[in-house]
Amino acid sequence: MFQYRIVLAQMRRGASEREIARSHCMGRNKLATLRALAQQHGWLDAQVPLPEDAEIAAALGAPKQAASTVSSLQAHRQRIAAWLEQGVSGTTILAALRRNHGYEGSYSSMYRMIVSIRGERLPEATVPLSFEPGEAAQVDFGAGPMLVHPAGALRRTWAFVMTLCFSRHQYVEFVWDQTVATWLGCHRRAFEWFGAVPRRLIIDNAKCAILKASVHDPVVQRAYAECAEGYGFRIEPCPPRDPQKKGIVESGVKYVKGSFVPLREFRDLADLNAQARAWVMREAGMRVHGTTRQAPLTLFDLERAQLQALPAITPDLGTWHKVSVHRDCHVAHERVLYSVPFTLVGKTLWLRATDSTVFLYQDSQLVASHPRGLRAGQRVSVRDHLPPAAREFFAHDRAWCLAQAREVGTACAQLIDQLLADHILERLRAAQGVLRLGERFGAARLENACARALLHSSPYYRTVKTILVGGFDQQTLVTADDAHIHAPGARFARSAQMLFNPDAPRH
Numbered sequence: 001m002f003q004y005r006i007v008l009a010q011m012r013r014g015a016s017e018r019e020i021a022r023s024h025c026m027g028r029n030k031l032a033t034l035r036a037l038a039q040q041h042g043w044l045d046a047q048v049p050l051p052e053d054a055e056i057a058a059a060l061g062a063p064k065q066a067a068s069t070v071s072s073l074q075a076h077r078q079r080i081a082a083w084l085e086q087g088v089s090g091t092t093i094l095a096a097l098r099r100n101h102g103y104e105g106s107y108s109s110m111y112r113m114i115v116s117i118r119g120e121r122l123p124e125a126t127v128p129l130s131f132e133p134g135e136a137a138q139v140d141f142g143a144g145p146m147l148v149h150p151a152g153a154l155r156r157t158w159a160f161v162m163t164l165c166f167s168r169h170q171y172v173e174f175v176w177d178q179t180v181a182t183w184l185g186c187h188r189r190a191f192e193w194f195g196a197v198p199r200r201l202i203i204d205n206a207k208c209a210i211l212k213a214s215v216h217d218p219v220v221q222r223a224y225a226e227c228a229e230g231y232g233f234r235i236e237p238c239p240p241r242d243p244q245k246k247g248i249v250e251s252g253v254k255y256v257k258g259s260f261v262p263l264r265e266f267r268d269l270a271d272l273n274a275q276a277r278a279w280v281m282r283e284a285g286m287r288v289h290g291t292t293r294q295a296p297l298t299l300f301d302l303e304r305a306q307l308q309a310l311p312a313i314t315p316d317l318g319t320w321h322k323v324s325v326h327r328d329c330h331v332a333h334e335r336v337l338y339s340v341p342f343t344l345v346g347k348t349l350w351l352r353a354t355d356s357t358v359f360l361y362q363d364s365q366l367v368a369s370h371p372r373g374l375r376a377g378q379r380v381s382v383r384d385h386l387p388p389a390a391r392e393f394f395a396h397d398r399a400w401c402l403a404q405a406r407e408v409g410t411a412c413a414q415l416i417d418q419l420l421a422d423h424i425l426e427r428l429r430a431a432q433g434v435l436r437l438g439e440r441f442g443a444a445r446l447e448n449a450c451a452r453a454l455l456h457s458s459p460y461y462r463t464v465k466t467i468l469v470g471g472f473d474q475q476t477l478v479t480a481d482d483a484h485i486h487a488p489g490a491r492f493a494r495s496a497q498m499l500f501n502p503d504a505p506r507h
Contacts, residue, residue, distance in 0.1 A: 004056050007031065008038055012046050072105045073097075073113045080110075081117050090114050126244070131165035134306030136236075137198040138163050138249035139187075141206065144174045145261050147269060157269065159276075160186040163252040164198060167299035168289050170252050172260075172276045174269060180223050181353075183208040184317040187227060196307030201228075202236045202246045213240040222320045230315025232308055255284070318354035325349060329385055333358065336373035339385040393432070401431040408438060409447035411454055418459040430461040441468045448473035 003025055010020050017031040026034070037059055038044050043051055051059075073080065076097060083093050094110045097103035144157035158178055163170040171190040175182050183206075191197050205213035212219035218237045220228075228235050238245040260279050266272040285297040292299060323331040325344045330337040333351055338358055340349065350361040353372060358380075360368040370380045383391055398420055405416035416434060419427040438446040449467040453459055455477070467473050 005050055007034060008043055008050055011035060012044055071113055072109055080113060133166045133303040134198060136165045136200040136202055138165060138202045138246040140249045140253050141178055142253035142257055159256055161249055161253050161256060162190040163249045165248050167296050167303045168292060169285060169296040169300040172256055172280055174272050178208055180208045180221060180319045184223060184227050197231050197233055198307055200234045200236055204238050204243060205240060210237050215239045227317055316354050318352045321351045323349055323351045335376040337379045338370045339381040340368045341385050342387045396432050404435050408443045411451035412447050415450040415454055415459045433461045434464050437468055445473050
């Protein structure tokens, strides 16, 4: 109503409609109407104060409304409303109406119908958050450039970005994946980059950090909770489907993707990260930020003292995994096998993998720990974890058998050496069986039995056992020449029973 008061003041001074119209304040027809209205209400009397805006508006009346027209989609209004409730888009609805109902109107008509069904949507009011120095940082992943993976294939990289909310100084690292181990490692290197830890980290609901997204009761990954406890920060997940709550790092990720990645060449991941660190310090950190109107590194000099100090001992970050114990007394993690006590076969355990060690827990009790294997297919085993029979077999190896045979005697050592020297068959079990006979019959008898077996060129487990069971080792040892076992023209040597027992019947 302000322009009406200006026109009324000019009319009071005697200005004509033509003179007022030259100022482009109001058209001549509208000026004539306003003059008639002013004369009717006595507004042209210079002795009377100018009317208030509300009085002028009431005298003018409500503005004329444009004549309404019936939409060409009015007949389909209920059908469109039902489709909108199902989440169908406007373009899809328009295509269906053209295809199935012969509608020939434009999308503008469809848009107006959708607006009339849903009602005019008012823009949502937002309030920007402000942060004190050292109070918080925001973390997010963003897509990075394609690079050749060490395995040889072209793969997407991912940009891990942590931005301090007060200074906007950031840490950028490109990685191959978004696993829990990568997430934790990036946090550790980010804190070392800043030389301090913010009191709070605002994150989204990525699976590497949050197991269950919820506004009120989110469930944090066990490994990430240990990381937060070790470094002394609190985790603040954004509500589901509400990334605006971490808009600072969202803008930081866009800035990295739009200002750093384009028009650059990278040899490999190491070169990519080296260039990213240099870019953060020389360009991103030195620019005048659009919101703070100061350089991030300048504000970081003020914020550094308000951040929490790094812990005196770097936390040993580890990832947690549920694993099953297989029949071979081992569990598998990243294609490496780790042994556990054989009594746990078939059980489900918790495996905690750090950079250097793998820990295995049944509930909260530690049952095994191993140095972390680095090669796929590697088997990391502890002999005491195996069943007793297996432990005994692996303990009684070739060197053990030879050492035990020497303690029994020369003949026993010679027989065991011949068994193990077989180039066709592996006779380790036979050697172990021969030595086990000493536990039953004694070392002296075993030595005599081995001597007889060697005499008759039969260095086998069955031969030694037959001699001991039949008691032939206790008889007088007869040489081949004395026994005349080789008859002239004989085709085969005589049986072992004839050699050991001269009184046995002959056929």
